[in-house]
Amino acid sequence: MESLTQTIQAVPLNHYILLSAIIFSIGVMGVLLRRNAIVIFMSVELMLNSVNLLLTAFSVYRGDASGQVFVFFIMALAAAEVAVGLAIIVMIYRNTNSIDINVLNRLKW
Amino acid sequence: MSTFYFIAFLSIFFSILVISAKNPVHSILYLILTFFTFTIHYILMNAQFLAIVNFIVYMGAILVLFLYTLMLINLNKESEPVKPFMVKIAAVFGGGVLAVALVSSLKSLGVSDPVVLKNPELGLVKNLGKVLFNEFLLPFEVSSVLLLSAMVGAVLLATKDPQETKATI
Numbered sequence: 001m002e003s004l005t006q007t008i009q010a011v012p013l014n015h016y017i018l019l020s021a022i023i024f025s026i027g028v029m030g031v032l033l034r035r036n037a038i039v040i041f042m043s044v045e046l047m048l049n050s051v052n053l054l055l056t057a058f059s060v061y062r063g064d065a066s067g068q069v070f071v072f073f074i075m076a077l078a079a080a081e082v083a084v085g086l087a088i089i090v091m092i093y094r095n096t097n098s099i100d101i102n103v104l105n106r107l108k109w
Numbered sequence: 110m111s112t113f114y115f116i117a118f119l120s121i122f123f124s125i126l127v128i129s130a131k132n133p134v135h136s137i138l139y140l141i142l143t144f145f146t147f148t149i150h151y152i153l154m155n156a157q158f159l160a161i162v163n164f165i166v167y168m169g170a171i172l173v174l175f176l177y178t179l180m181l182i183n184l185n186k187e188s189e190p191v192k193p194f195m196v197k198i199a200a201v202f203g204g205g206v207l208a209v210a211l212v213s214s215l216k217s218l219g220v221s222d223p224v225v226l227k228n229p230e231l232g233l234v235k236n237l238g239k240v241l242f243n244e245f246l247l248p249f250e251v252s253s254v255l256l257l258s259a260m261v262g263a264v265l266l267a268t269k270d271p272q273e274t275k276a277t278i
Contacts, residue, residue: 011113011223011224012220012221012222012223012224013221013222013223013224014215014218014220014221015113015114015117016224017215018212018215019117019120019121021208021211021212021215022121022208022212023120023121023124024207024211025204025205025207025208025211026121026124026125026127026128026204027124027128028203028204028207029128029200029201029203029204029205030127030128032199032200032203032204033128033197033200033201033204034128036133038133038175038178038179038182039127039128039133039136041175042127042136042137042140042175043127043128045140045167045171046124046127046140046143049143049144049147049167052147052159052163053147053150053151056150056151056154056156056159056232057154057224059156059231060154060155060156060224060226060231060232061222061224061225063226063227063228063231065231065232065236065237065240066240066244066245068156068158068159068231068232068237069237069240069241069244069245071159072158072159072162072237072241073245073248073249073252075162075163075166075167076252076255076256077252077255078167078171079166079170079171079256079259080255080256080258080259081259082171082174082175083174083259083260083262083263084259084262084263084266086174086175086178086263087262087263087264087266087267088266089178089182090178090181090182090266090267091266091267093182094269099182
């Protein structure tokens, strides 16, 4: 483990923030770009994960374990969210025979 | 140090493939690869507990759930509906503007200190367990209620109405 922890010694915190910001933006792009409900859901997962990575980086940077515990809670929340969300998608598919989100555009009004 | 940049490049590359793959199954497989690179990031920061949890919960449970749902939903009759070209351009532009805004606000921070692991025990299960069961005991218990309610809600949503099923039979 010693050799592993040596490898991060020289990475500035800014680069972690940069990486997380880029992946978060890719997730936002995915939500805007796709019409398949499952792929949109996966983009949301991508955003959640980029935030998790940033929280862990901050936690290591500050030497505070609370950040990593918070990431653990986010993961539990994401698991619950995925279960409910996929159930909703299955139900939408059963009712409309499609997972194109444009079928649900009446929700806008 | 170069390990981090290589893995970061792989994360960005695979996450772009996630949103650009035509086939949703390929999309999920690329998402698994992305999460694997995230696990490597956690290992590099010596957050071993989170690496294992990320590996088991995200790659093992959540993405299998995604794949399972995708198999349940029969997608072979139609490929993905295509958005108009202008909407795609607008979507990429919007995401790009968000990225540029975040990065340029980051620029004003100046150069930061490198991430140095002061306490190598920080991300180990022993240390995290002590924090979790002392300071965060109440949120931990509440999250069990959350998981239970999510399970009940998912079952309730995904099962058919009994009257409806009887009517169709």
